[in-house]
Amino acid sequence: MQWPALNISLMFSVEHHMEQGQTKTNDFLPFTKPFIDEETIGAVVAVLRSGWLTGGPKVLEFERALSTYCAGRSVRTFNSATAALIAALRLAGVGVGDEVVTSPLTWVATANSVLEVGARPVFVDIEYHTRNIDLSGVADKLTPSTKALIPVDLAGLPVDRDKLQTLAHSHALLVIEDAAQSFGANWKGRPVGTGPNFVAFSFHANKNVTSGEGGALVLPDEVDLALCERLRLQGVTRYPDGTMDVTELGAKANMSDIAAAIGLGQLVHMENIYRQRAALACQYFATLRSDMGLELPLPDFEQSNWHMFQVLLPHGVSRASFIEAMRADGIGIGVHYSVVHLYSLYRKLGYGPGDFPVAEDVGSRIVTLPLFPGMRETDVNRVCFSIEKILLLLRK
Numbered sequence: 001m002q003w004p005a006l007n008i009s010l011m012f013s014v015e016h017h018m019e020q021g022q023t024k025t026n027d028f029l030p031f032t033k034p035f036i037d038e039e040t041i042g043a044v045v046a047v048l049r050s051g052w053l054t055g056g057p058k059v060l061e062f063e064r065a066l067s068t069y070c071a072g073r074s075v076r077t078f079n080s081a082t083a084a085l086i087a088a089l090r091l092a093g094v095g096v097g098d099e100v101v102t103s104p105l106t107w108v109a110t111a112n113s114v115l116e117v118g119a120r121p122v123f124v125d126i127e128y129h130t131r132n133i134d135l136s137g138v139a140d141k142l143t144p145s146t147k148a149l150i151p152v153d154l155a156g157l158p159v160d161r162d163k164l165q166t167l168a169h170s171h172a173l174l175v176i177e178d179a180a181q182s183f184g185a186n187w188k189g190r191p192v193g194t195g196p197n198f199v200a201f202s203f204h205a206n207k208n209v210t211s212g213e214g215g216a217l218v219l220p221d222e223v224d225l226a227l228c229e230r231l232r233l234q235g236v237t238r239y240p241d242g243t244m245d246v247t248e249l250g251a252k253a254n255m256s257d258i259a260a261a262i263g264l265g266q267l268v269h270m271e272n273i274y275r276q277r278a279a280l281a282c283q284y285f286a287t288l289r290s291d292m293g294l295e296l297p298l299p300d301f302e303q304s305n306w307h308m309f310q311v312l313l314p315h316g317v318s319r320a321s322f323i324e325a326m327r328a329d330g331i332g333i334g335v336h337y338s339v340v341h342l343y344s345l346y347r348k349l350g351y352g353p354g355d356f357p358v359a360e361d362v363g364s365r366i367v368t369l370p371l372f373p374g375m376r377e378t379d380v381n382r383v384c385f386s387i388e389k390i391l392l393l394l395r396k
């Protein structure tokens, strides 16, 4: 099984619908919705009938398929990307007293994983145009305690991997890529997951490719795979004679064959899923009026996997009122994300308002518009029409 790097171009149209996911004209339009075909449902039923529900042959098959996608690199599945990030931090030897640099505009799992191993997340502000960590700000934050850097590919737009590797080399920084949102994206034609670092993918229900809940860790060559597997499951080593030993404290974070069967069913449609997402994103660019004061995402149709289509509302427009009015029009809007450093838990670590002004500005105005396989051209038009109508009312 092999996938070419996904070079999504503007020529794809929204015509290639996936039947099961389609929305009817008057349905509530959610901001996302997984695409599950009948073959996948059949595969899950087969697992249920097999008598083997936990990690077994399907997990191994899923790991092999993921490894093929990642140019032969070792991949181990987990029950979430959070668990994969924590395992990566442990494998990298990050622990109490260490510092890990990351973005404040991410799902809280990124920073929580750092806290989980006893280390301190050190945030660096984002770039306005990509909404990803500003790598040029990292060097200033490094201390003798800095052990790792976790870049996050927000919305599936990859962080500049050339700059990332240069930075990592010049400061001997270990990199754990939080690619929870960027499975299927690429950097200059090289799929995310094929670089030299730890890479964590998520297969949560809202991600482009799902296993219901699940994650995977792509491992650097030099990593001890047996240790990775022990960290995933109670620190247990099993011997051929039926005995076992426990050598360190491991998590309980393995994937089930049920989840792996869903994941395998998704990989079959990966190309189609990305084409549809790119086509819908393309249509948003073509349909959203440019005089509404909205700030659109970077139109990267070469590298992004269009995990989300996010716009910034104009300054002065209440996001809560916007979301409420859109919902009244039958349209779901997401917020990904409010900044991590202003959550109560993180304020207790000493962070506060004004620390990362770009992320705070973006995080206070960002909204995620509906985008998922099975959405139609008419749905995009409906979203754009409602946005215009509502912004005219809310913009004073």
Ligand SMILES: *Cc1c(COP(=O)(O)O)cnc(C)c1O
Binding pocket: 079, 080, 081, 082, 083, 106, 107, 109, 110, 152, 178, 180, 181, 201, 202, 203, 204, 214, 215
């Ligand atoms: C979804 C997500 C995670 C966590 O993934 P889980 O599988 O839910 O643990 C981590 N980081 C980012 C950026 C995410 O979007």
